[in-house]
Amino acid sequence: MKESIQQVIRTIDELDIDAICSVVQHCLDEGISPEEIIESGISTGLSIVGDKFESGQYFLADLVMAGEVVREAMPVLQEKMNPDMTAARERVILATVQGDIHEIGKNIVGLILSANGFEVIDLGVDVSASKIIDTARTTGARLIGLSALLSTMVGSIRDVVEASAKAGIRNQLKIVIGGACTSDDLRLEMGADAYGETAIDALRIFKGFIAAT
Amino acid sequence: MKGYTVTVKPSGKSQVFPEGTLICDALLDMGIPLKTPCGGKGTCGHCRVSVTGNQPPRTPSEERILRGTPGVRLSCQVPLTGDVEIRVEERLRKKQRRVPHHGNDRPYGLAVDIGTTNVRISMVETGSGSSYHLDSFLNPQRRFGHDVISRISAASSGDVLKTMQALIRTSIFSSIADSLDALGISPERITCIAFSGNTTMLYLLLGKDVSPLGTYPYPVSAREFSSLTVRDLGETLLPETPLLILPVLSAFLGGDLIGGLALCHKNGIRKNAFFIDLGTNGELFLLDQSGLVHATSCAMGPALEGMNLSWGMTAEDGAIVHVTQGAGGLFFEIMGEIPPSGISGTGVIDLISILLEKGYIEESGVFASPADVNLPSPLSFGETDGIREIRIGNGIALTQVDVRTVQLAKGASLAASELLLKEARCSADDIEHVFIAGSFGENLNVEHFRRLGFIPEFKNASWEFLGNTSLLAAQKVCCDPRFLETATRLRDRTRELVLANHPEFQDTFIRALSFSRAPS
Numbered sequence: 001m002k003e004s005i006q007q008v009i010r011t012i013d014e015l016d017i018d019a020i021c022s023v024v025q026h027c028l029d030e031g032i033s034p035e036e037i038i039e040s041g042i043s044t045g046l047s048i049v050g051d052k053f054e055s056g057q058y059f060l061a062d063l064v065m066a067g068e069v070v071r072e073a074m075p076v077l078q079e080k081m082n083p084d085m086t087a088a089r090e091r092v093i094l095a096t097v098q099g100d101i102h103e104i105g106k107n108i109v110g111l112i113l114s115a116n117g118f119e120v121i122d123l124g125v126d127v128s129a130s131k132i133i134d135t136a137r138t139t140g141a142r143l144i145g146l147s148a149l150l151s152t153m154v155g156s157i158r159d160v161v162e163a164s165a166k167a168g169i170r171n172q173l174k175i176v177i178g179g180a181c182t183s184d185d186l187r188l189e190m191g192a193d194a195y196g197e198t199a200i201d202a203l204r205i206f207k208g209f210i211a212a213t
Numbered sequence: 214m215k216g217y218t219v220t221v222k223p224s225g226k227s228q229v230f231p232e233g234t235l236i237c238d239a240l241l242d243m244g245i246p247l248k249t250p251c252g253g254k255g256t257c258g259h260c261r262v263s264v265t266g267n268q269p270p271r272t273p274s275e276e277r278i279l280r281g282t283p284g285v286r287l288s289c290q291v292p293l294t295g296d297v298e299i300r301v302e303e304r305l306r307k308k309q310r311r312v313p314h315h316g317n318d319r320p321y322g323l324a325v326d327i328g329t330t331n332v333r334i335s336m337v338e339t340g341s342g343s344s345y346h347l348d349s350f351l352n353p354q355r356r357f358g359h360d361v362i363s364r365i366s367a368a369s370s371g372d373v374l375k376t377m378q379a380l381i382r383t384s385i386f387s388s389i390a391d392s393l394d395a396l397g398i399s400p401e402r403i404t405c406i407a408f409s410g411n412t413t414m415l416y417l418l419l420g421k422d423v424s425p426l427g428t429y430p431y432p433v434s435a436r437e438f439s440s441l442t443v444r445d446l447g448e449t450l451l452p453e454t455p456l457l458i459l460p461v462l463s464a465f466l467g468g469d470l471i472g473g474l475a476l477c478h479k480n481g482i483r484k485n486a487f488f489i490d491l492g493t494n495g496e497l498f499l500l501d502q503s504g505l506v507h508a509t510s511c512a513m514g515p516a517l518e519g520m521n522l523s524w525g526m527t528a529e530d531g532a533i534v535h536v537t538q539g540a541g542g543l544f545f546e547i548m549g550e551i552p553p554s555g556i557s558g559t560g561v562i563d564l565i566s567i568l569l570e571k572g573y574i575e576e577s578g579v580f581a582s583p584a585d586v587n588l589p590s591p592l593s594f595g596e597t598d599g600i601r602e603i604r605i606g607n608g609i610a611l612t613q614v615d616v617r618t619v620q621l622a623k624g625a626s627l628a629a630s631e632l633l634l635k636e637a638r639c640s641a642d643d644i645e646h647v648f649i650a651g652s653f654g655e656n657l658n659v660e661h662f663r664r665l666g667f668i669p670e671f672k673n674a675s676w677e678f679l680g681n682t683s684l685l686a687a688q689k690v691c692c693d694p695r696f697l698e699t700a701t702r703l704r705d706r707t708r709e710l711v712l713a714n715h716p717e718f719q720d721t722f723i724r725a726l727s728f729s730r731a732p733s
Contacts, residue, residue, distance in 0.1 A: 101714040152369070152428055
């Protein structure tokens with residue numbers, strides 16, 4: 001891997017918000033495409049941050065900071081991006097499910113996604129299934145991220161899945177769940193498409209869905 | 214599902230349980246007062262029993278703890294795979310208790326604090342107010358989840374709700390029967406049983422529907438519980454004995470907090486005071502300059518009660534309950550003066566505080582680099598499965614993830630405290646009294662607790678650790694019939710702040726996770 005890309009990875013890993021723009025600019029000056037900088041540099045850096053969060057070395061504030069670091073770099077990259085690419089920014093709907101009002105995890109996911117070029121439609125907390133599905137129809141968003149902290153509220157995930165089936169758009173959507181009370185078993189039980197344990201996982205999953213289509 | 218018979222020797226008592234039931238759960242259900250201070254992690258060795266019959270091979274943690282003792286198992290590690298006979302060690306069945314002078318016919322009341330994690334029972338001489346510790350044990354409902362939300366969620370299945378009710382009732386009343394028997398006190402001398410606890414625990418005791426408590430906006434169906442007797446719980450020991458139960462304010466502000474409030478009030482504390490009860494659900498109140506009561510709650514998790522930590526345990530034999538620093542390194546105070554098998558909440562607070570003070574843990578909570586520091590004897594850095602740890606000895610360690618767990622607890626309580634002060638328009642500097650409560654089973658080192666920053670600095674206040682105020686309030690209820698009235702009146706004057714949807718909660722919480730000292 002090129003030294004300049006490794007520098008991007010290190011800068012994100014070290015959460016160095018002051019250095020990120022010049023490091024990214026240096027890659028562009030070397031003729032590396034914005035897409036490659038995102039794929040090889042930024043994504044790899046974020047997944048290292050994700051691993052460090054898992055092992056306790058990084059904490060919530062560090063995840064928020066990682067999102068800020070990447071966001072800082074985005075204007076530099078967007079300037080050089082193919083205009084077709086930027087116009088086709090993928091939309092993601094995020095919501096904390098009905099009955100639950102916890103939003104820290106969802107907000108961190110939103111930050112990481114928007115820093116990575118997604119257009120995030122954040123519907124807030126205690127959001128009904130019908131509002132989520134209506135939003136999907138009116139905005140054309142195909143990706144939905146549902147957050148739930150309270151295990152008492154997991155039934156609201158199924159409500160969203162069922163509402164999308166009723167609206168006849170279930171197979172056009174990818175519904176991803178996350179939050180303290182969720183798991184891959186719960187995803188199966190509720191009929192959702194994927195489960196993400198961390199915000200970095202969520203990024204990887206949503207990117208995977210885009211790549212697959 | 215298949216069922217297997219568990220027979221307890223020498224009594225011969227037997228019962229059938231579903232395949233896969235842990236032997237410790239089966240024994241608890243049968244009323245055997247088994248202690249599981251590490252919460253079923255298989256690290257403390259307290260739940261050892263002799264097992265004969267069909268059983269799975271020993272787990273690695275059993276091998277480590279039991280070594281060469283054939284036939285002995287850690288009952289928290291063994292799921293039922295066939296019929297078994299269990300021999301429970303005598304020391305578990307007959308516990309030594311400090312016997313009060315009871316060569317008289319003075320009446321006694323019983324006080325019970327039902328915590329999400331720990332249950333404590335004491336006996337009170339209603340005339341003099343003298344109290345005696347009877348028993349404490351982990352709440353047997355823990356197998357359905359470690360916090361109130363997971364219990365509420367589990368209770369949405371009717372069978373589980375009934376099982377949880379039966380578990381708490383059986384465990385409390387068999388403990389009471391056992392204790393009175395051991396003390397030679399006739400049940401007729403018990404004139405009342407007082408209960409304190411959070412709203413979910415009290416509802417589960419009384420057989421009330423807990424599901425609304427877990428759904429925003431968390432409505433409560435009852436806030437006081439009068440004219441009940443033991444018979445209403447379906448128990449046969451002392452059926453006519455009245456139940457005296459502390460009132461609750463809301464789903465997350467329970468009888469435990471109201472009890473603490475009434476205790477402070479009785480002691481003449483009427484204004485400029487801050488109180489926090491450090492439980493699995495943290496509850497706090499503030500008395501402002503004009504004496505108005507403001508209260509809120511926060512989810513802290515059971516870390517301070519010794520749970521959810523790699524080597525955590527409750528304050529029982531083998532627990533490191535205090536850590537102090539001496540010239541030759543760290544000194545560990547171990548309960549029962551036996552080799553340590555875990556660390557309690559008070560021990561964890563001491564240890565992290567000392568490590569922070571010396572820079573072995575940075576203010577962000579991350580462990581310092583081994584290259585930069587020399588840990589004091591007997592500590593050493595290590596790593597297991599990619600997670601860094603500070604090893605204490607005897608296989609016990611504090612991991613980086615454990616420190617994060619403590620930070621989540623302290624971030625929640627500090628954020629809740631700051632927002633409560635703000636909403637009440639109080640300055641931390643105006644607070645004159647700070648009271649810390651919690652059922653640690655040991656005294657909390659207040660200086661170490663202050664260093665961790667669970668609550669603001671309150672630099673003009675006197676700080677005091679009150680112990681388990683939930684239990685103390687229940688004891689007071691036994692002796693003073695007017696205490697419940699006082700508690701109810703104060704409850705009605707309390708303004709509740711709901712934090713989860715507070716616009717500033719997120720930023721405040723993330724900032725509050727750091728161990729850095731607040732700028733003064």
